[in-house]
Amino acid sequence: MEKAMIELLKNGVDETLYMTLVSTLIAYVIGVPLGVILFVTDIKGICKNRIINFFTGAIINLIRSVPFLILLVALLPLTRIIVGTTIGADATIVPLVVAAAPFVARMVESSLKEVDSGVIEAAKAMGSSKLQIITKVIIPEAKPSLLIGATIAISTILGYSAMAGFVGGGGLGAIAINYGYYRYKTDVMLITVAFLVLIVQLFQEAGLKFVNRIDKRLR
Amino acid sequence: MIRFENVSKKYISGKNEVVAVDNVNLEIGKGEIFGIIGFSGAGKSTLVRHINLLEHPTEGNIYFDNVNLTNAGEKELRKYRQRIGMIFQQFNLLAQRNVVGNIAYPLEIAGIKKKDRLKRVDELLQLVGLEDKKKAYPSQLSGGQKQRVAIARALATNPDVLLCDEATSALDPITTRSILSLLKEINEKLGVTIVIITHEMKVVEQICDKVAVMSGGVIEETGTVKEVFLKPKSLTARRLILPDDNINIHLNENEMFSEKGGDVNGKGNDRTA
Ligand SMILES: Nc1ncnc2c1ncn2[C@@H]1O[C@H](COP(=O)(O)OP(=O)(O)OP(=O)(O)O)[C@@H](O)[C@H]1O
Ligand SMILES: [Mg+2]
Numbered sequence: 001m002e003k004a005m006i007e008l009l010k011n012g013v014d015e016t017l018y019m020t021l022v023s024t025l026i027a028y029v030i031g032v033p034l035g036v037i038l039f040v041t042d043i044k045g046i047c048k049n050r051i052i053n054f055f056t057g058a059i060i061n062l063i064r065s066v067p068f069l070i071l072l073v074a075l076l077p078l079t080r081i082i083v084g085t086t087i088g089a090d091a092t093i094v095p096l097v098v099a100a101a102p103f104v105a106r107m108v109e110s111s112l113k114e115v116d117s118g119v120i121e122a123a124k125a126m127g128s129s130k131l132q133i134i135t136k137v138i139i140p141e142a143k144p145s146l147l148i149g150a151t152i153a154i155s156t157i158l159g160y161s162a163m164a165g166f167v168g169g170g171g172l173g174a175i176a177i178n179y180g181y182y183r184y185k186t187d188v189m190l191i192t193v194a195f196l197v198l199i200v201q202l203f204q205e206a207g208l209k210f211v212n213r214i215d216k217r218l219r
Numbered sequence: 220m221i222r223f224e225n226v227s228k229k230y231i232s233g234k235n236e237v238v239a240v241d242n243v244n245l246e247i248g249k250g251e252i253f254g255i256i257g258f259s260g261a262g263k264s265t266l267v268r269h270i271n272l273l274e275h276p277t278e279g280n281i282y283f284d285n286v287n288l289t290n291a292g293e294k295e296l297r298k299y300r301q302r303i304g305m306i307f308q309q310f311n312l313l314a315q316r317n318v319v320g321n322i323a324y325p326l327e328i329a330g331i332k333k334k335d336r337l338k339r340v341d342e343l344l345q346l347v348g349l350e351d352k353k354k355a356y357p358s359q360l361s362g363g364q365k366q367r368v369a370i371a372r373a374l375a376t377n378p379d380v381l382l383c384d385e386a387t388s389a390l391d392p393i394t395t396r397s398i399l400s401l402l403k404e405i406n407e408k409l410g411v412t413i414v415i416i417t418h419e420m421k422v423v424e425q426i427c428d429k430v431a432v433m434s435g436g437v438i439e440e441t442g443t444v445k446e447v448f449l450k451p452k453s454l455t456a457r458r459l460i461l462p463d464d465n466i467n468i469h470l471n472e473n474e475m476f477s478e479k480g481g482d483v484n485g486k487g488n489d490r491t492a
Contacts, residue, residue: 122311125271125382126325126372127300136328140315216356217314 005188008175013195015089016171019161020199023093024154027100034060034101035108036134046120046130060102068099068160072167089170092161100157107153111145112138144215151207155200162196172196220412221247221270221380226279228265228436239265240276241436247429249379252406252413254423254444256459257433263416266433267382270414271303272296301329304373304411308385310365312357318344318368319353325375343371347401363394370401380412381405387422395419399426420460424448432456 034056040046041053066074072095076086079094115138123137139146165173172192180189212218228240239262247253255263268274269281272288280289288299312321319340326336344350347367357365366386373381383402387395403426406413415427423430423444430448431441432455439453451457 116309116311116314118307118309118311119313121273122305122307123324125273125300125303125305126328126376127297128328129297132328136324137313141313143315215315216317217358 009172009191009195012170012172012175012192013199016158016161016173016196016199019089019092019096019164019169019171020154020158023096023100023161024150024157026093026097027104027153027157028150030097030101031104032108034105035112036139038105038109039112039138040130040134044117046124046133056105060105063098063102064106068095068163069166071095071099072164072169076167087168087170092164092169092171095164096157096160099160100153103156104149104153107149108146111142111149114145115141144211144217147207147211147214151204151211154203154207158196158200158203220249220284221245221414222282222285223266223269224280224282226266226269226276226281228262228269228274229277238436240269242279243436243438245431245438245441247412247414249412250406250410251428252403252415252426254427254430255414255416255433256418256420256423256430257455258418258459261433261455262436263433264384265436267384267414267416270380270382271300271305301325301376302378303380303382304370304376304378305382305384306366306369306373306386308388310357310362310369310389312365312368312372314357317354317356318349318360321357321368322371322375325372329376339375340371343375346374346405347371361394362390363398366390366394366398367401370398370405374405374409374411377409378411380414383413383415383417385416385418387417387419392421395422396425402426418459420448432459 037052037056038060041049041056043050043053045053063071075095075098079086079091082094083091085091119141120133120137123133128137161169161171162173162176163169165171165175165177168174172195176189176192176196179185180192223243223245226240226243226245227238230237230239241262243266245266255267257263265274269276272281272291276289280287282288283299288296291299313324316324319337322340322343323336326339331339341350344353347370349364349367349371352360352364352368357368360368369386370381381402386402387398390398399422402413402415405411406426415422417423427444429441430444432439432447432451432453434453434455439455440447440451447456448460451460
């Protein structure tokens with residue numbers, strides 16, 4: 001019994017980490033370009049474009065305004081097509097990515113907005129192309145802020161992944177719900193929640209430590 | 220070398236139209252140190268940003284070595300901008316790059332090989348006297364040192380022209396003096412034409428050959444520093460240059476307001492400068 005429980009929790013932690021990290025990664029692959037598009041097509045941006053800015057922003061806002069649990073259910077058919085099943089850790093990644101990518105896009109956009117406009121202007125004056133301004137100035141200058149954003153994104157996605165336990169997702173969330181909620185095993189629920197808190201705490205601390213080390217403005 | 224022909228720049232915001240530059244004709248000769256003075260909002264920055272086409276004129280033409288650049292394409296402009304360095308009041312250095320990385324940036328985008336870049340950076344560091352700060356990041360430098368890095372960066376691609384927008388306004392008088400003598404040295408040694416925007420008359424006195432006085436988007440007068448300083452013709456020039464008479468009355472008014480903690484500090488500074 002004890003051994004089985006430990007095994008179960010270990011599995012839960014592994015699954016949660018797997019879902020969270022893979023989803024965060026894919027969400028960033030989609031979210032970073034979207035965030036860059038939002039930033040550069042803005043009225044004050046280097047490739048001002050009202051139409052692209054409006055539609056990108058509108059789609060992002062639309063997805064972001066759907067509550068995650070509803071998104072989770074609504075996406076079940078899509079999940080079945082992509083993963084082949086709607087249960088387990090892999091299946092949870094699909095709605096996690098869909099929910100997180102627009103959120104990541106907004107986080108990226110706001111990090112890029114922190115870059116001093118004078119520096120962008122100086123880069124322009126030196127004859128940089130738009131692509132060079134994005135890849136050599138804006139993103140490197142925003143790097144510390146982007147990484148802080150990433151630690152926030154990981155924590156948020158971790159929270160979402162736990163919620164996915166309600167509809168057959170895997171990980172610690174599923175354990176908390178199956179044992180703690182349906183079978184009234186309060187101790188199991190408390191332990192899983194403690195693990196979730198611990199993981200969030202770890203990512204947050206490690207992320208901030210890392211950012212402090214690489215941010216050249218702080219010395 | 221640089222010629223403005225009937226250049227105007229209008230900004231439209233809502234129903235308001237701001238004429239930031241109003242029908243300016245101006246010629247800046249090769250090798251000159253050319254000062255542009257005027258009160259805040261006169262249009263100095265806007266005018267100078269036309270030289271490297273960071274702003275495009277609403278009307279008129281801009282010539283560089285008799286080539287009309289007003290309608291140049293993006294690619295042509297980028298090549299051209301590499302021939303014009305620019306430095307700013309707020310330095311605008313890349314905070315996440317060290318001194319070497321900052322100075323190497325324009326060389327990087329010009330496609331110069333790493334080995335040649337580093338060699339050039341060393342030459343520039345020597346020119347601005349910062350050999351011992353190679354690995355430092357901007358946050359570890361003083362204002363004067365940051366401006367030296369900015370100057371080195373602006374000169375990296377061997378430009379013909381250096382634009383300075385209030386480049387010494389954030390520095391104390393002694394640092395200002397040392398930056399100005401560096402600019403003078405660059406002008407004399409390398410033959411770089413320098414355009415300086417400033418509201419500090421001392422800057423003009425110390426290094427400029429010629430000066431243009433600007434107000435309300437209009438150039439009110441141009442001439443050698445001697446001409447303009449000894450016999451200022453326009454009202455703006457007199458208000459900027461002459462410290463006495465009726466100007467003192469304004470000064471006192473401002474001081475009274477300042478004591479009440481009003482928002483006249485900016486104005487007061489402009490007048491006293
Ligand atoms: N992008 C813009 N949009 C609208 N108005 C602008 C813009 N840039 C400048 N202006 C206006 O043009 C006028 C001239 O501004 P400019 O910055 O060139 O003045 P300046 O002489 O450099 O002043 P300062 O000494 O304060 O730097 C101001 O009235 C300003 O409000
Ligand atoms: Mg200005």
